[in-house]
Amino acid sequence: MKLFFSPGACSLAPHIALEEVGTDYETVKVDLATRKTEAGEDFLAVNPAGKVPVLVLDSGEVLTENPAILTYIADQKPEAGLAPREGSLDRYRLLSRLSFLGSELHKAFVPLFTPGASDEVKAAAADAVKNHLAALDKELSGKEYYCGDQFSVADVYLFVILGWPAHVGIDMSAYPSLGAYCGRIAQRPAVGAALKAEGLA
Numbered sequence: 001m002k003l004f005f006s007p008g009a010c011s012l013a014p015h016i017a018l019e020e021v022g023t024d025y026e027t028v029k030v031d032l033a034t035r036k037t038e039a040g041e042d043f044l045a046v047n048p049a050g051k052v053p054v055l056v057l058d059s060g061e062v063l064t065e066n067p068a069i070l071t072y073i074a075d076q077k078p079e080a081g082l083a084p085r086e087g088s089l090d091r092y093r094l095l096s097r098l099s100f101l102g103s104e105l106h107k108a109f110v111p112l113f114t115p116g117a118s119d120e121v122k123a124a125a126a127d128a129v130k131n132h133l134a135a136l137d138k139e140l141s142g143k144e145y146y147c148g149d150q151f152s153v154a155d156v157y158l159f160v161i162l163g164w165p166a167h168v169g170i171d172m173s174a175y176p177s178l179g180a181y182c183g184r185i186a187q188r189p190a191v192g193a194a195l196k197a198e199g200l201a
């Protein structure tokens with residue numbers, strides 16, 4: 001498998017998941033500004049949307065979108081327990097969380113990272129992010145993991161997104177459960193390995 005990533009972007013989630021399952025994979029670094037790979041290849045030829053992550057399977061098939069990529073990686077090694085078994089209610093709970101993370105939480109940050117977005121738009125986005133963080137802080141209070149009792153790919157995705165508030169001036173000290181949660185997830189060797197590989201450790 002080959003993961004196209006940009007350091008610290010949401011593609012860090014599948015990068016951590018690949019480390020968690022311990023499978024063979026390669027990475028290709030993408031410059032999102034120029035849409036070129038590190039080797040100077042046209043990233044738009046891989047994903048016309050120009051977005052990371054992209055996972056190219058050994059068959060050459062291309063997978064995009066974090067929820068699908070993360071579930072695919074988890075299913076490569078069911079014994080790693082990163083996703084509940086197919087058909088179980090917990091599996092649908094995981095998919096529900098991954099959908100929320102992708103379509104609500106992740107997307108709430110977009111104006112904050114968009115050059116040229118007006119102050120008004122940025123302030124509305126910051127409020128939306130803070131509302132989500134406050135709800136998640138309550139949800140994770142007294143809980144080890146985001147989705148049931150088991151560490152899953154939803155934790156990987158949530159952990160990566162929770163790294164972004166600090167870059168857009170949102171103070172995470174207002175969310176103590178999330179701070180403690182991030183501290184726990186950061187201890188995982190797979191997290192350290194992926195951060196190091198992306199030059200972020």
Ligand SMILES: N[C@@H](CCC(=O)N[C@@H](CS)C(=O)NCC(=O)O)C(=O)O
Pocket residue numbers: 009010011032050051052053064065066067102
């Ligand atoms: N819905 C996509 C979102 C992917 C996405 O927004 N990726 C960002 C980085 S976090 C990106 O590549 N942005 C570059 C761009 O929009 O030009 C997913 O879940 O994979």
